[in-house]
Amino acid sequence: MPQRRTVDDDSVVYAFSPDLEPAVTVAPGDALTVETRDSLEGEVQRDEDRIESVPEEVNAATGPIGVEGAARGDALSVAIEEVRLAEDRARAVTIPGFGLLQDDPDVEAPFTRVTPIEDGELRVGDTTIPLDPCIGTIGVATAEEEYSTLVPHDHGGNLDTTVIRAGATVYFPVFQPGGLLAMGDCKAAMADGEHCGTGAEVATEIDLTLDVVADAPLARPLVETTEAWTFLASAEDLETACELAVRDACEALAREHNTSFTDAYVLSSLVADLEISQVVDPLKTVRCAVPKAALENPLA
Amino acid sequence: MPQRRTVDDDSVVYAFSPDLEPAVTVAPGDALTVETRDSLEGEVQRDEDRIESVPEEVNAATGPIGVEGAARGDALSVAIEEVRLAEDRARAVTIPGFGLLQDDPDVEAPFTRVTPIEDGELRVGDTTIPLDPCIGTIGVATAEEEYSTLVPHDHGGNLDTTVIRAGATVYFPVFQPGGLLAMGDCKAAMADGEHCGTGAEVATEIDLTLDVVADAPLARPLVETTEAWTFLASAEDLETACELAVRDACEALAREHNTSFTDAYVLSSLVADLEISQVVDPLKTVRCAVPKAALENPLA
Numbered sequence: 001m002p003q004r005r006t007v008d009d010d011s012v013v014y015a016f017s018p019d020l021e022p023a024v025t026v027a028p029g030d031a032l033t034v035e036t037r038d039s040l041e042g043e044v045q046r047d048e049d050r051i052e053s054v055p056e057e058v059n060a061a062t063g064p065i066g067v068e069g070a071a072r073g074d075a076l077s078v079a080i081e082e083v084r085l086a087e088d089r090a091r092a093v094t095i096p097g098f099g100l101l102q103d104d105p106d107v108e109a110p111f112t113r114v115t116p117i118e119d120g121e122l123r124v125g126d127t128t129i130p131l132d133p134c135i136g137t138i139g140v141a142t143a144e145e146e147y148s149t150l151v152p153h154d155h156g157g158n159l160d161t162t163v164i165r166a167g168a169t170v171y172f173p174v175f176q177p178g179g180l181l182a183m184g185d186c187k188a189a190m191a192d193g194e195h196c197g198t199g200a201e202v203a204t205e206i207d208l209t210l211d212v213v214a215d216a217p218l219a220r221p222l223v224e225t226t227e228a229w230t231f232l233a234s235a236e237d238l239e240t241a242c243e244l245a246v247r248d249a250c251e252a253l254a255r256e257h258n259t260s261f262t263d264a265y266v267l268s269s270l271v272a273d274l275e276i277s278q279v280v281d282p283l284k285t286v287r288c289a290v291p292k293a294a295l296e297n298p299l300a
Numbered sequence: 301m302p303q304r305r306t307v308d309d310d311s312v313v314y315a316f317s318p319d320l321e322p323a324v325t326v327a328p329g330d331a332l333t334v335e336t337r338d339s340l341e342g343e344v345q346r347d348e349d350r351i352e353s354v355p356e357e358v359n360a361a362t363g364p365i366g367v368e369g370a371a372r373g374d375a376l377s378v379a380i381e382e383v384r385l386a387e388d389r390a391r392a393v394t395i396p397g398f399g400l401l402q403d404d405p406d407v408e409a410p411f412t413r414v415t416p417i418e419d420g421e422l423r424v425g426d427t428t429i430p431l432d433p434c435i436g437t438i439g440v441a442t443a444e445e446e447y448s449t450l451v452p453h454d455h456g457g458n459l460d461t462t463v464i465r466a467g468a469t470v471y472f473p474v475f476q477p478g479g480l481l482a483m484g485d486c487k488a489a490m491a492d493g494e495h496c497g498t499g500a501e502v503a504t505e506i507d508l509t510l511d512v513v514a515d516a517p518l519a520r521p522l523v524e525t526t527e528a529w530t531f532l533a534s535a536e537d538l539e540t541a542c543e544l545a546v547r548d549a550c551e552a553l554a555r556e557h558n559t560s561f562t563d564a565y566v567l568s569s570l571v572a573d574l575e576i577s578q579v580v581d582p583l584k585t586v587r588c589a590v591p592k593a594a595l596e597n598p599l600a
Contacts, residue, residue, distance in 0.1 A: 092566045099565075100539075100546055106561040113566050124567050126557060127594050193574030193588075195546050196565050238538035239400075242579050246400055246495045257426060261406040265399075265496050266392045266413045267424050274493030276574045276586070279542050286576070288493075294427050 004207075009035040012060035013182050016139050016155050017146035020180040022066030026210060034206045035086070036062050039136065039185040039198070044091040050110035051095045059137040059149035059158055063182030067210050075216030075299060076140060076179040079169045081207040083133035083186060090115045090122065090188040090200035099197035100279050115188070115200045122189050122200055129189055133204065134165040136185030139221075141176035149185070152234035152278075152285050154220045158185065159285050160194045160278035163223050163230055171213065171222040171299065181210065194278040216299045217255075219248060228289040229298050232277065238284045242274055245288035252298035253290065267294065304507075309335040312360035313482050316439050316455050317446035320480040322366030326510060334506045335386070336362050336484040339436065339498070344391040350410035351395045359437040359449035359458055363482030367510050375471045375516035375599060376440060376479035381507040382466050383433035383486060390415045390422060390488040390500035399497035400579050415488070415500045422489050422500055429489055433504065434465040436485030439521075441476035449485070452534035452578075452585050454520045458485065459585050460494045460578035463523050463530055471513065471522040471599065481510065494578040516599045517555075519548060528589040529598050532577065538584045542574055545588035552598035553590065567594065 011023035026032060037060045043049060070076055094109040101107045113124060121128040137149050139156025152159045156172050164170055172179065183206065190199025223230040229252070233244035246265075249272050253264035271294045277285035290298075311323035326332060337360045343349060370376055394409040401407045413424060421428040437449050439456025452459045456472050464470055472479065483506065490499025523530040529552070533544035546565075549572050553564035571594045577585035590598075 092569060094562060094566065100543060101550075101565060104543075104547065104561075107565055108560065108562040111562050111566070113563065115570075122570070124570055125559060125563055127567060127571075129571050129591075129594065189570045191569055191571050191573050193542065193546070193572075194569055195542075195572075195574065196569035198569065200570055238542075239579065239584075242493065242495075242538075242576075243400060243404075246493070247404065250401075259425060260408065261404075262394060262408040262411050263413065263425055265401060265407055266394065266411070267427060269392060269491055269494055269496035269498065270415075270422070270424055270489045270500055271427075271429050271491050272493075272495075273491050274495065274576045274579065276542075276576060279539065279574065284539075294429065 004031040004033055007032055007034045007062055007065060009037050009062045012062055013064060014057045014060065015146050015148050016142050016157055018142050018144055018176055020064040020141040022064050022178055022180060025066040025068060027068050028211045029209065031209055034062050034183060036184040036186050036204050038203045039201045044093060044112055047112050047114055050112050051093050052110055054095055054098055059185040061137050061149050061182035061184040064180035066178030066180055067212060070174045070179040070212045071177060072174055073215055074174040075171045075213040075218045076174050076181060077169055077171050077211045077213055079209045080166050082166050084205045085117060085133060085188055086203040086205055088117050090117065090202040092196060092198050092200050094196050100195045117188060132189050134162045134187050134190060135183055136160045136187055138164060138183035140172045141180035143175040150281065152281055152283055156221045158281045159232060160281060161232060161285060162190055162192055163225060169224040171218060173218045192276050194280050197280045213299050228291050229295050230287045230289040232285060232287050234283045234285040236283060238286060241284050241286040245286050249288040249290050253295055256295060304331040304333055307332055307334045307362055307365060309337050309362045312362050313364060314357045314360060315446050315448050316442050316457055318442050318444055318476055320364040320441040322364050322478055322480060325366040325368060327368050328511045329509065331509055334362050334483060336486050336504050336506065338503045339485040339501045344393060344412055347412050347414055350412050351393050352410055354395055354398055359485040361437050361449050361482035361484040364480035366478030366480055367512060370474045370479040370512045371477060372474055373515055374474040375513040375518045376474050376481060377469055377471050377511045377513055379469045379509045380466050384505045385417060385433060385488055386503040386505055388417050390417060390502040392496060392498050392500050394496050400495045417488060432489050434462045434487050434490060435483055436460045436487055438464060438483035440472045441480035443475040450581065452581055452583055456521045458581045459532060460581060461532060461585060462490055462492055463525060469524040471518060473518045492576050494580050497580045513599050528591050529595050530587045530589040532585060532587045534583045534585040536583060538586060541584050541586040545586050549588040549590050553595055556595060
């Protein structure tokens with residue numbers, strides 16, 4: 001068994017671009033622990049600490065991590081084993097000009113709620129909610145454009161997707177040699193939607209194993225869980241994101257079942273749930289979850 | 301225990317309007333069995349039966365059912381006990397100019413797949429999927445406008461929402477005396493999204509009990525399940541529907557927790573999942589599901 005290796009949070013990026021340089025390089029199968037800063041870089045420790053505008057640099061993503069042998073046209077797999085909280089508090093905030101209800105006169109912004117972590121739960125005012133950590137920003141070097149870590153797209157990035165949690169494996173298209181993975185912006189808990197613009201933002205340590213799937217037909221990030229293959233897509237509006245995610249799911253169904261695209265489309269309408277990841281980043285992310293009973297392996 | 305009463309599917313409506321006349325009138329607490337036609341009214345029995353355009357009359361809704369004592373400002377509750385399939389087959393179709401991928405050159409329309417119901421499962425080509433019946437169209441007389449049964453809005457209508465199934469209680473605002481409930485368009489199975497424009501359309505018998513909640517602050521349909529209170533909203537685009545559903549959820553959270561709207565907004569961003577009901581009707585329907593651990597009773 002290979003030794004576990006730590007990637008500390010001294011090396012971070014604030015953008016995913018084609019020309020990322022690896023901070024570390026690992027071999028497929030290496031066990032890693034990745035430290036991540038909270039998305040607001042420690043600026044918010046009390047309710048009085050408010051964020052007046054979206055910071056120029058936000059969602060620091062630890063990495064980039066190069067993976068030996070990962071080549072264009074492959075997929076990079078990230079098996080997430082554990083997301084451990086590295087603090088005794090998280091924080092959720094509103095920021096002027098950001099969030100689903102940013103134009104609502106009843107919403108105060110900036111506004112902060114620090115959410116203490118006590119006895120394995122998160123306290124939000126008079127309510128306690130279960131911890132359910134997920135990784136908000138995770139992605140690879142892009143094909144051509146540069147995207148800040150505030151934005152999601154085909155390379156991943158600020159996907160803010162609750163199913164990217166311990167137990168899931170996330171697959172990314174490899175656009176550049178080595179893949180060049182970076183991640184951060186974890187949440188102690190977050191609802192699908194991320195309505196106010198944040199979850200409960202928190203620093204973490206993530207245990208994971210990277211691997212390479214050769215010649216994998218993948219346009220966008222894909223998540224594997226015990227139950228489903230989930231196709232992610234991000235776009236300017238939710239409708240376009242839905243079209244992309246459903247189209248990717250139907251192509252995989254048609255290929256595996258050896259049917260027409262239309263047959264796959266009809267099947268998807270009965271089994272493949274469209275779900276919301278986030279509606280605020282400001283591109284929106286949705287997902288189409290195909291149960292494994294209907295789709296064995298879209299990477300085959 | 302009151303006797304169970306059957307509302308047969310001879311009396312149907314194809315629009316929800318302010319001036320519906322009751323086909324039957326029942327007392328609160330009466331146990332009812334409501335028969336529903338399939339949404340395509342038996343026109344599709346074989347793969348060769350295709351639907352060339354969206355029918356003028358579609359989603360026949362059995363009723364209207366008046367409820368004694370239901371007055372404007374109340375809520376009408378519909379406790380769904382069982383949705384039994386009344387056929388040995390369902391059907392899913394594409395129709396020209398309808399559905400999420402209607403402009404995709406790879407989608408054939410019209411196109412039909414009859415899906416046999418065998419041994420408690422649904423067969424879709426080479427795939428079998430579990431039966432999970434839901435009610436597609438369910439609503440009450442409107443406040444002012446008339447909506448065809450193809451369209452969802454604040455009165456309910458073509459909500460195509462998978463959580464409207466056995467075990468759920470659905471609450472509607474009462475806009476007209478008696479409420480005037482009608483329902484149909486059931487599915488043997490459907491994915492969140494209803495991508496191709498239909499689920500597995502099927503005739504059913506629905507066991508339910510109606511009741512009246514006096515002076516209930518409700519703008520739009522609300523679903524109660526064991527786990528959650530789910531706020532539904534329909535609009536031209538998904539973003540607007542998300543804003544409405546999240547706003548309704550936050551108002552209920554602020555009222556019950558006696559906090560500011562902003563505090564409720566931040567809490568909702570951590571616990572209240574935004575979910576997709578359907579993206580095709582052609583107004584879109586989303587829902588915001590607040591766990592009962594965070595929200596005891598929004599109708600109090």
